[in-house]
Amino acid sequence: MNVEQLAADHGALVSASPFRDGDVSGMLLRREGQPPVIGVNGAHPERRQRFTIAHELGHLLLHPGREIVLDRPVRVNLRDKTSSMATDQEEIEANAFAASLLMPAEMVRRELVKLSPAVRQDPDDCTARLADVFQVSTAAMGFRLINLGMLS
Known part of the structure; x- marks a missing residue:
């Protein structure tokens, strides 16, 4: 965008x-x-x-x-x-x-599912990869994942 x-x-x-x-x-x-x-x-x-x-x-x-x-x-x-x-x-x-x-919620969910199970198990790697997809900072993506209940 x-x-x-x-x-x-x-x-x-x-x-x-x-x-x-x-x-x-x-x-x-x-x-x-x-x-x-x-x-x-x-x-x-x-x-x-x-x-x-x-x-x-x-x-x-x-x-x-x-x-x-x-x-x-x-x-x-x-x-x-x-x-x-x-x-x-x-x-x-x-x-x-x-x-x-x-980082629209539905798009984040779709991209999260595309990641391998190993990546999804590593919060830092998962956050970094999604940050790259959405071209935002890892901090912004981390907050977004927490707020969407996808990361604790």
Whole structure:
């Protein structure tokens, strides 16, 4: 799945560049009268960037954002290390949106069944192979498998 194209289909511009704060992986900026911008930390691995774009797209579709007044009001959602801990309801929802978008439950189940029994018995190998199939990080796939009850 091309998440950048999906973001564009929803009117968002995606901009990747290294962030000064390495803990921030992405942000969503909405300015009145302009297309929303999904900023993604270009210094992060490509698979993490894919998840970040999907996460920010979740914010775009699900949450109004927090208004910040600079020279005019803007709305911002930031994804940082606190976001990944999923203690804020909006972050939980955006993470779930991204996981469902990039790793649909039925597709994960189908791919899991295709793996050999030996691979399915090794949680690390199983997670790594599925992460490759879905082009996500092993951490994202591990969380997805746990949340789907396929890994404990």
